[in-house]
Amino acid sequence: MKELKRRGMNPTSLLQDYEVDVVDEIKTGGKETRNSSKTTATTTPAFDQSLLNQRERSLALNSEGLEGLIPRARILLTIGGTFFLAFWPLIVLTLGAFSALYLYFGADFVHDGSRTPVSPPPYIDPYALLEDERINPRLN
Numbered sequence: 001m002k003e004l005k006r007r008g009m010n011p012t013s014l015l016q017d018y019e020v021d022v023v024d025e026i027k028t029g030g031k032e033t034r035n036s037s038k039t040t041a042t043t044t045p046a047f048d049q050s051l052l053n054q055r056e057r058s059l060a061l062n063s064e065g066l067e068g069l070i071p072r073a074r075i076l077l078t079i080g081g082t083f084f085l086a087f088w089p090l091i092v093l094t095l096g097a098f099s100a101l102y103l104y105f106g107a108d109f110v111h112d113g114s115r116t117p118v119s120p121p122p123y124i125d126p127y128a129l130l131e132d133e134r135i136n137p138r139l140n
Contacts, residue, residue, distance in 0.1 A: 004010060102109045
């Protein structure tokens with residue numbers, strides 16, 4: 001901060017100079033138009049032209065009314081669809097593996113247990129269990 005004051009600068013003027021340089025660089029396509037005496041050791045990164053109105057596009061997209069619903073839904077569905085498409089190789093691999101196992105083992109691979117007869121468990125009278133001599137009579 002002391003160095004900035006010594007040179008007669010303030011942080012806001014540096015920010016304004018940087019913004020002017022960035023806009024000039026974007027307009028000229030990144031070509032050097034300044035003379036060599038004004039160039040500094042730091043270079044500004046080249047920005048894409050579509051990044052200039054990012055804030056306005058974001059505000060328009062996040063509007064509260066119903067007019068922003070369709071564009072938001074379209075973008076969200078596009079993002080969701082592309083995310084889902086990334087897992088297609090895994091889905092195809094899994095389906096292929098289970099199909100191969102089913103073709104190899106046949107109907108025995110997936111079964112519902114209908115071939116084995118199942119009988120219900122035998123009924124045990126709870127009072128008969130309480131009268132058992134192995135249980136301590138002081139517990140009841």
